Structure formats: structure tokens, C-alpha cells
Amino acid sequence: MALVEVRNISKIYHLGGEEIRALDDVSLDIGSGEFISIIGPSGSGKSTLMHILGCLDTPTKGTITLDGTMIQDASQRQLAGIRNKKIGFVFQFFNLLPKLNVLQNVELPMIYGGQSSRERKERAMEALKMVELENRSKHRPSQLSGGQQQRVAIARSLVNDPRIILADEPTGNLDSHTGENILKLFRNLSEEGRTIILVTHDPEIAAVTPRKIEIRDGKVATKLDAKLAGLDRSISNGMGGH
Amino acid sequence: MDLWSAISVGLKEIWANKFRSLLTMLGIILGVASLVSMSALVAGMEKGAREALIAIGGLKKVRLEPQDVPVDQRHLKDQAVGITMKDVEALQHNAHSIEILSPEMRQYGAVVGAKGKTFSPFIVAGVWPVALEMGEHEIEHGRMFNEMDDDMARSVCVIGTETRNELFGSPEEAGREIIPIGEIITINNQAFTIIGMFKHYESEQDRKKRELENSKPKEARSGPTRSKGWRGGGQGNFVFWLKNATVFMPMNTMWIKFRSGSTSSSSSWGRSSSITYDAGDPRLSTLEVRLKDVENMDAALQQIRNILMITHKGIEDFAFRTQEEWSENINAFIKNARLSGGIIAAISLLVGGIGIMNIMLASISERVREVGIRKSVGATTLDIFVQILVESVVLAVLGGLVGLEVSFLLVKVLASISPTDNAPIITMGAMALAFGSSVGIGVLAGLFPAFKASRLSPLVALRYD
Numbered sequence A: 001m002a003l004v005e006v007r008n009i010s011k012i013y014h015l016g017g018e019e020i021r022a023l024d025d026v027s028l029d030i031g032s033g034e035f036i037s038i039i040g041p042s043g044s045g046k047s048t049l050m051h052i053l054g055c056l057d058t059p060t061k062g063t064i065t066l067d068g069t070m071i072q073d074a075s076q077r078q079l080a081g082i083r084n085k086k087i088g089f090v091f092q093f094f095n096l097l098p099k100l101n102v103l104q105n106v107e108l109p110m111i112y113g114g115q116s117s118r119e120r121k122e123r124a125m126e127a128l129k130m131v132e133l134e135n136r137s138k139h140r141p142s143q144l145s146g147g148q149q150q151r152v153a154i155a156r157s158l159v160n161d162p163r164i165i166l167a168d169e170p171t172g173n174l175d176s177h178t179g180e181n182i183l184k185l186f187r188n189l190s191e192e193g194r195t196i197i198l199v200t201h202d203p204e205i206a207a208v209t210p211r212k213i214e215i216r217d218g219k220v221a222t223k224l225d226a227k228l229a230g231l232d233r234s235i236s237n238g239m240g241g242h
Numbered sequence B: 001m002d003l004w005s006a007i008s009v010g011l012k013e014i015w016a017n018k019f020r021s022l023l024t025m026l027g028i029i030l031g032v033a034s035l036v037s038m039s040a041l042v043a044g045m046e047k048g049a050r051e052a053l054i055a056i057g058g059l060k061k062v063r064l065e066p067q068d069v070p071v072d073q074r075h076l077k078d079q080a081v082g083i084t085m086k087d088v089e090a091l092q093h094n095a096h097s098i099e100i101l102s103p104e105m106r107q108y109g110a111v112v113g114a115k116g117k118t119f120s121p122f123i124v125a126g127v128w129p130v131a132l133e134m135g136e137h138e139i140e141h142g143r144m145f146n147e148m149d150d151d152m153a154r155s156v157c158v159i160g161t162e163t164r165n166e167l168f169g170s171p172e173e174a175g176r177e178i179i180p181i182g183e184i185i186t187i188n189n190q191a192f193t194i195i196g197m198f199k200h201y202e203s204e205q206d207r208k209k210r211e212l213e214n215s216k217p218k219e220a221r222s223g224p225t226r227s228k229g230w231r232g233g234g235q236g237n238f239v240f241w242l243k244n245a246t247v248f249m250p251m252n253t254m255w256i257k258f259r260s261g262s263t264s265s266s267s268s269w270g271r272s273s274s275i276t277y278d279a280g281d282p283r284l285s286t287l288e289v290r291l292k293d294v295e296n297m298d299a300a301l302q303q304i305r306n307i308l309m310i311t312h313k314g315i316e317d318f319a320f321r322t323q324e325e326w327s328e329n330i331n332a333f334i335k336n337a338r339l340s341g342g343i344i345a346a347i348s349l350l351v352g353g354i355g356i357m358n359i360m361l362a363s364i365s366e367r368v369r370e371v372g373i374r375k376s377v378g379a380t381t382l383d384i385f386v387q388i389l390v391e392s393v394v395l396a397v398l399g400g401l402v403g404l405e406v407s408f409l410l411v412k413v414l415a416s417i418s419p420t421d422n423a424p425i426i427t428m429g430a431m432a433l434a435f436g437s438s439v440g441i442g443v444l445a446g447l448f449p450a451f452k453a454s455r456l457s458p459l460v461a462l463r464y465d
């Protein structure tokens, strides 16, 4: 059984009598340890899909099984538990708490996970080491560069050792060089065996992942874009993506 | 998330938003401070009133005073004997509700003099030694006259400090204690030896003030010394002033020297030279009794009245004076003060609570993003609810503590500007009440904002860019 099984999900919004199908009958499987990008133009429904995969939202129709749990039947409380234990989010705008320092931000998921304060500290420092920010633990997010903030966010997503890391346009707010470093970090994590889903509108970024799922108008595109295929070739030459 | 983590998250948030937190606490601080200082003021007044009540003998004390014969008994006026020693004897034998009984024969308008100075004390009276206990008097220097002095009608007297001050000078002005024991004074031109002096009566507050002044090194005074109205201070000390302006002499001395009372029509005083009461019936100015207990006051008074009606042959030429009326007035006043103080404090606390709610609600819109982030990493609705609630409770508790601190300051300020002589008293009860209600209000004010915040969807929150 795949780690994530999405079956015929739709997400329908109603805006002033008009029906918006943000997702329309999407089905897909994601295996454990996969490194996948979800690609598509802006407004195609990528974030909606990611929110549903991340248990921040529930589909209007269809079923999702995540690590054996049917999440469309789960209570709000259970969903919070799944978000806490099994999912790590990385957002475009970092979403760190500005009033907490780096260490406290990374500790945050463990506060809701109920770990002891000693364990929290140890593991947060470990996660910060993985993103090479252990010497910035007492800094406020505002004292860090964008790339560093995103690395803090990645450390936070890793700290509870989740089954899946969901990253929504993680380089969207960074310059290309910094973005590359972040992507490298994801690739390293993938090589350690983590399951990573990268959401992006940028084919160059999608090129770093072995598998790509294209979303168009809320549907999974059956045939991959030719441009994507071309980039796919360049990636085998090594890391980069030009 | 356990409660301890919730509290630590709450504390972190409060610390991270210091200014907002202070603003939120302000209402509670003021509410608690006003409640505590209000009650301190009232407690101070209460204590002052009680002290005064005790100084005049308390509730158990009942005065028997002569009174005009009632209209329907006017024809018996000639037979009215007034309050006499016969009554004293009758009551001593028959009225079991009486603990102490103290007859008093006053010389109204008496003038005392010494060394060319004169003074009109408030009370110049012949009494039994028991008057000491009756009037809550204490001899500080010398002694009280005893039964022997009384039997022999010695010309001795015991004075209060006010008489001393007027005739011999006050220790404050002289800079040393003045004890005129053994000195001769005249009372209406008759010579008396002072054998004792009462202690100086004053409110606790005045005593403290005086002791403080005494402990300070004396400054060289510039300009003439002046007296500031009443010796001893303001209105509240009037009772104490009166008590200090007292001169007591033995009952028999008073009778023989001044014949102040008039004898009853059947008096045989003139024919007898022995100093006994049955020879004549000296009229008393008042007869003070102390009852064994206040609870059965009505029954006790009825019994006393019955006994006196016999000795007075059915003529009711006497009346009872109790302190009840005064104590009722005091109680009513205290009740009013408590009520208005309580209302003011309750309003302040309410305003404080609304302030907390208001700022918590306003801060929620700022915190939509925070709530979303917390939820995205696994916070449940309950976690957020508890967090916000804990924050407002912690704010209220902190505000309550600071408020208690502020109330000490406020009470100091009030004490220095308040017109009464009664120092405010901060009571544990008031502090507990103020603190408890501030916490309660913190919980109440936090409930709605906490509920609102906890229901925020993480998606709406995260889209807030």
C-alpha cells in the first residue's frame, strides 16, 4: 500500500453562486521515500491539493488514506495529531512566529506533541544542525535572511520526524542562488529516505525531482508537458536545473 | 499539550508583547488597587469608631440619669428622690445582670487651679474607686484613691493629662514628662492633693504619630510655638480629649466638700455627723452600670427598671442611656461606606475585565497568522483555546499582583491626604477578595476571545499574507 492514496477527490468552493472546482476528481499514489513535485500554473489547485494532503483541509468528495489512516473520516482533533506527528510543512512565506526565537520556533511542533522540554531542546538543536543554523538558535526570525528563515522552517518541519514533508513554493520568496541551496537541502533529505512533496509553478524547480505530477485546472494532467520532459533530461547530468 | 506548557506558552506570548500586556493589565491593576484601598479606608474608619466606642466604655455600659418626672406623674414631683445611694444598694443586692456599678456625683462647671492658672475640666466628679474600671481608665502615675480615702473623705484627687497640661504645662512643650503627683490644686477654691494621674488617652494613630515625632531629634524651632486648635488634633479625637479632661475625687469627699447633690426631702443629713449614706440620700449625677453581657440587654434593663421603680416609689424620674444608638449609627455608616466602596471597586474591576476582553479580541485579528501557524504544526482547537485563556488568566493574575502592590502605594497616598485621623488598614480579606475577583474576571474575559481564536481555520490564517 502506498504511503498516500488519493482517490477521486474534488474540492469545490462556492463564490457568489458560482461553483469553483479547485480540485476535480484527482487520484494519485505516493510511495514512501518518493521525491515528487506537483507542478502547474498559478491557480491550478496545487495549494488546495497540498492542504488536503497535509490535513489542513478536507476534500468535498473522495477519499485519502495517509499512512493507513482514512483522513476524510478523522475528527478535527485527530487531524491536528496527524499534522503534528506525520506531516511537516514548509511554506512560501516561512511562517515562523516572529516573537519566538529560532530554537523556540523549531520546538513548536514538539510542544503540541507533548515531549519533555529537555527532549524538545535536544531535538530542536539536532534539526538546526541539519540545516546548519545551530549557532543562530537564540536569534529572532527577523534577524535572519530569507534563506536562513526557510531553513529554520525546514528544521521545524523535520523535528517531529514526519512521514511526509510538504513544501508549498518553498523557493518562491528567495533569490535563485538561495533557492538552489534550499533545493539541495531537500535533495539531501530525500537521499536520507524522506518522503518530500514539492509544490511549484516553476518547471526548473520541478526538474530536481525524479517524479512530477502536473495539475491543470484542478485535474491531474495525464500527459507531461514537453518542456518538463526536456528538463527531465538535463537533471540526469547533475544537480542544477537551468 | 499539558497545562504547564500552556502556561509557559502564555507567559512567552505575554512577555513577547510587553506593551500590549501592560495595557491589558491596567484595568485589573486599577480595579484591584481601588478595591483594596477602598476597603482599607473603610477598615480604618471602622477601627477608629470602635476605638472611640471602647474608650467610652463599650456597649455593655449603661448610664442611669435623672430625668424629669413624666407628665402623668407631675403631681408626685415633690416625692421624686432622684438617683441616690439607695438605688445603688438596691441594685447591688438585686440586679444580677449587673457586673459593675459605679455611682458618680458631678460638680458642673467646676474650676480647678494651680500656680495662678485655671482650667474647667470636662468632668469633675466624686466616684468610687471602681470608676477606674468602669470608665476604662488607667492610672499611669501615682495611685487611685481607695476605700479608706473615701471613708475618710480625704481631699485627694486623680487628674487626667489634659488638666495637667493646662495647669502644669504639657510634656510636648516642656520637652520632658511632667508628673504633678503630690502637688496641691484647688477645685472651686478647695485644696486637693493630686495622688494619681491617668495615662494619656489617644487613638492608636495619634500615639504612633507622637512616638515617631519623639524618636526624631528635636529641631530648633523658629518662630513662636502655636497650638493647632484642639490639643491632640482633629474631630475624631474629641472623645479622647474629653476623657483626658477628667478629675476624679472620692465620692464622700465630693459630698462633704461641695454638697453638690441636693438631699431628698426626707433627708436627715443635717442632723447627723457620721458619714454614711443612710443618714441622707445624696443625689447622684449619674449611675453607670456595666452589664454582664449585651445579648440580654433588654431583659437586664427591664429588671433594673423594676428594682428602681420600687426604690423610687413608682415615680419614673430616671432614664437609661446606652451606647446602642451611637453604635448603630457607626454600623450604618460603615455599611454605607462598605457598599459604596464595594460598588466603586466592582465597577473598576468590571471595566478592567472589559479592557482585557477588548484587547484580547483586538489582538486576535493580529494573531490570526499565529493561530494558523500553531495549528499547522499540530495545535488543536482546545490547545489554542487553553492558550488564550491561560494568557488572559496570567494577565489577570499578574495584574492582580501588581494591583496589590499599587494598592499599598495608593493607601499611603490616601492616608496622607485623607481628612480623617484613621489610618487605612489593608486587610487580608480585602486582598484575597480583590485578587480572587481579578482572576475570576480574567477567566470570564478570556473565554470569548479564546473561543473565537480557537475556531480560526488554519487555512484562512495561513493565507493572511
Ligand SMILES: Nc1ncnc2c1ncn2[C@@H]1O[C@H](COP(=O)(O)OP(=O)(O)O)[C@@H](O)[C@H]1O
Pocket: A013, A014, A015, A020, A021, A022, A040, A041, A042, A043, A044, A045, A046, A047, A048, A049
Ligand atoms: N477559500 C477559497 N475560496 C474560494 N476559492 C478558492 C479558495 N481557495 C482557493 N480557491 C480557488 O481555487 C483555485 C485553486 O487555488 P490554489 O490551490 O491556491 O492554486 P495554486 O496554489 O495552484 O495557485 C483558484 O482558482 C482559487 O481562486
Ligand SMILES: [Mg+2]
Pocket: A046, A047, A048
Ligand atoms: Mg499556491
